[in-house]
Amino acid sequence: MSVSTAAIDPSVCAPLPVLGQDVTVPLVTGGEVTYAALDYAASAPALQRVWDDVAAYAPYYGSVHRGAGYLSQLSTDLFENSRRTVAEFLGCRAEDQVVFTRSTTDSLNLLAAAIPANCQVFVYETEHHASLLPWRDAQVTYLNAPRTPGQAVETLERALADRDPYGPALVCVTGASNVTGELWPVKELAAAAHAHGARIVLDAAQLAPHHPVDIAELDVDWVAFSGHKLYAPFGSGVLAGRADWLQAAEPYLAGGGASRKVARRADGGVDVDWHTTAARHEAGSPNVIGVYSIASACKALTEAGFDSLVAREQELVSRVRAGLAEVPEVQVLSLFGDDAPRVGVISFVVRGWNSSHFAAALSAEYGIGVRDGLFCAHPLVRTLLGSDPQDPGECGAPEAEPGERSLNAIRVSFGAGTPDEHIDRFLRAVTELVREGAQWKYRTEDGRCVPDRGAAAQV
Numbered sequence: 001m002s003v004s005t006a007a008i009d010p011s012v013c014a015p016l017p018v019l020g021q022d023v024t025v026p027l028v029t030g031g032e033v034t035y036a037a038l039d040y041a042a043s044a045p046a047l048q049r050v051w052d053d054v055a056a057y058a059p060y061y062g063s064v065h066r067g068a069g070y071l072s073q074l075s076t077d078l079f080e081n082s083r084r085t086v087a088e089f090l091g092c093r094a095e096d097q098v099v100f101t102r103s104t105t106d107s108l109n110l111l112a113a114a115i116p117a118n119c120q121v122f123v124y125e126t127e128h129h130a131s132l133l134p135w136r137d138a139q140v141t142y143l144n145a146p147r148t149p150g151q152a153v154e155t156l157e158r159a160l161a162d163r164d165p166y167g168p169a170l171v172c173v174t175g176a177s178n179v180t181g182e183l184w185p186v187k188e189l190a191a192a193a194h195a196h197g198a199r200i201v202l203d204a205a206q207l208a209p210h211h212p213v214d215i216a217e218l219d220v221d222w223v224a225f226s227g228h229k230l231y232a233p234f235g236s237g238v239l240a241g242r243a244d245w246l247q248a249a250e251p252y253l254a255g256g257g258a259s260r261k262v263a264r265r266a267d268g269g270v271d272v273d274w275h276t277t278a279a280r281h282e283a284g285s286p287n288v289i290g291v292y293s294i295a296s297a298c299k300a301l302t303e304a305g306f307d308s309l310v311a312r313e314q315e316l317v318s319r320v321r322a323g324l325a326e327v328p329e330v331q332v333l334s335l336f337g338d339d340a341p342r343v344g345v346i347s348f349v350v351r352g353w354n355s356s357h358f359a360a361a362l363s364a365e366y367g368i369g370v371r372d373g374l375f376c377a378h379p380l381v382r383t384l385l386g387s388d389p390q391d392p393g394e395c396g397a398p399e400a401e402p403g404e405r406s407l408n409a410i411r412v413s414f415g416a417g418t419p420d421e422h423i424d425r426f427l428r429a430v431t432e433l434v435r436e437g438a439q440w441k442y443r444t445e446d447g448r449c450v451p452d453r454g455a456a457a458q459v
Contacts, residue, residue: 013308016300017048018231018417025367028440028451033367036422040229041178041345041413042371044209046293047231053296054234054289064288065257065279079288082295083278089298090223090240091214097243099278100236100291104205105130107224107239108172110281111201112138114249119168122159122198124152125379126179126335131172131203132379138170145383148336149185153192160196169198175207179377179384179411181317181345182336183211190219201241205229209415210313210343212306215241227290231416232297236290239281247276255283301416309416313344316414316423320346323427329353329434333384333409344418347375347411349385350434355408356449361438364451366429368422371411381409 024032037045057078062071064079083098092098101107112134115121121135124143132142141159146152156171163169171193176183186202193200201222204213208225215223222241227234251258251274258280261273274280301309321338324330329351334340350358359372374381387407412426441452 013305013312015312015419016231016304016309016416018045019048019051020045021417021419027367028364036366036368036425038412038414038418038422038426039369039371040209040415040418041181041206041375041411043228043233044231044415045417046233047297047300047417049300050232050293050296054293057292058289061288064286075288078292079286082291085295085298086238087240089213089302090238091216092240093216095243096215096241097246097278098238098240099246099281100286101224101239101281102235102287103130103228103237104128104203104224104226105134105237107237108201108203109134110239110252111170111222111224111245112136113252114245114281115170116168116245116248119170120163120198121170121172122156122163123172124155124174125383126177127172127174127377127380128178128203128205129376129378130205131174132377135172145335145380149188149340153185153188156189157192157196160192160198163196163198165197169193169196171198171200172203173200174203174205175213176204176210176343176345177335177377177380178206178345179347179375179380179409180334180336181206181342181347181413182334183207183341183343186220187218190221194219199242206343206345209301211310227294227297230294230297231300232290232293234287234290234293236287236294238294243276246278246281250274251283252281253283257286258283304416313415316418316420317342317344317346319423320412320414320427324348324430327431327434330430333381335384344414345411346413347381347384347409349409350430353434354449355410356444357438357442358433359410360442360449360451361433361440362426362429364442365433365439366425368426368429370426371413373408375409375411382407385409 023035025035026032060071060074062075064076087098101110108130119138121138121140123132126145143155143159146155173189174184175186190200199221202220204223204225207213209230224239227236258274259272260275263271265271324332331349333347349355355372359370362368362370442449443452
């Protein structure tokens with residue numbers, strides 16, 4: 001998969017309007033500044049379009065599928081139309097199903113519950129925990145971190161060649177790393193999987209907000225992603241793809257909506273006839289607002305023109321990488337090297353700084369929100385930092401004091417709603433903190449590095 005900016009002028013694509021653009025936050029050094037949200041990889045701000053669509057629908061909210069009233073009928077149409085919108089956004093095949101979930105994590109756990117008995121699962125150690133951990137009832141092979149896209153394909157091919165050729169198998173891979181932002185060779189990995197009789201699921205949590213995802217073109221069997229990373233933070237997600245394993249599996253949740261018919265038996269038991277459609281795994285009252293917000297975001301990104309959005313983001317990626325390269329103390333983390341295509345997710349460490357301390361100073365002194373930690377991808381970050389697997393360090397809970405080395409990194413991430421000023425401020429802040437140091441003293445409190453509010457706290 002490659003990203004192209006040919007024949008596109010990034011200046012013609014302005015940032016998309018998002019909520020929170022005018023929010024101001026206090027600085028520990030005094031005064032206020034407009035908040036620079038540069039933590040898109042965790043949760044992207046809601047698109048204004050999404051918020052407006054949800055607000056317009058909210059007075060008409062009703063239960064779906066079984067209500068006879070007008071609002072229920074309207075809500076049902078909106079819910080099912082949203083399913084069709086998502087299917088179109090993902091380039092689903094005619095026979096594919098779109099199942100609505102809570103998140104990428106929920107989607108992959110649903111698929112893990114639906115895989116056939118004795119299924120072999122192949123997953124790289126570089127995955128987010130949402131992809132790394134759900135396969136508890138399967139025979140799992142964890143693949144070492146590759147250092148080139150070609151090595152990723154070769155590693156998978158060797159592992160698949162050694163598997164039981166007669167049993168079911170599944171490959172789980174990310175589309176874009178939540179740590180390095182690097183794009184993975186999804187189409188080539190899908191071809192390798194299918195050549196060896198395996199299926200493949202794509203974790204598109206970090207890919208879908210930044211780059212078009214086409215199930216048919218990539219030839220993957222399933223795609224999973226989250227609304228809250230796609231500018232629709234209302235607690236919904238998607239699992240889309242082949243229906244057969246999902247139809248054959250027991251419902252993910254047992255309850256109303258998943259069942260077509262329930263009857264008592266003569267012996268006192270209960271017989272259940274489960275749906276074979278996506279409803280089989282959507283028991284309970286669905287999150288209509290969350291589903292509609294995803295559909296709204298899909299429409300907004302499509303109508304804005306993904307080519308232009310990708311081009312502008314690539315220009316921002318280039319600026320951030322060039323700016324960080326001018327600071328020798330900064331080490332950008334990468335698996336595939338400087339020339340690898342990537343989305344707007346960049347992680348780094350700063351020599352002489354505890355990563356939590358650096359992130360805290362960005363927030364308290366510059367009004368910039370980034371993330372520090374292991375990003376729920378502990379094996380990958382440890383590999384990138386060259387640390388022992390048993391070294392301490394937790395996702396979002398650094399143990400080192402300010403100034404001490406920590407087994408953590410700093411992640412800056414951005415997307416369709418990021419203004420140029422936020423990138424400029426971030427690069428200026430990194431340079432000033434490295435050259436001049438923090439203007440304030442910091443301490444560890446409840447596992448987080450925070451400004452010391454004492455009267456003599458200033459440096």
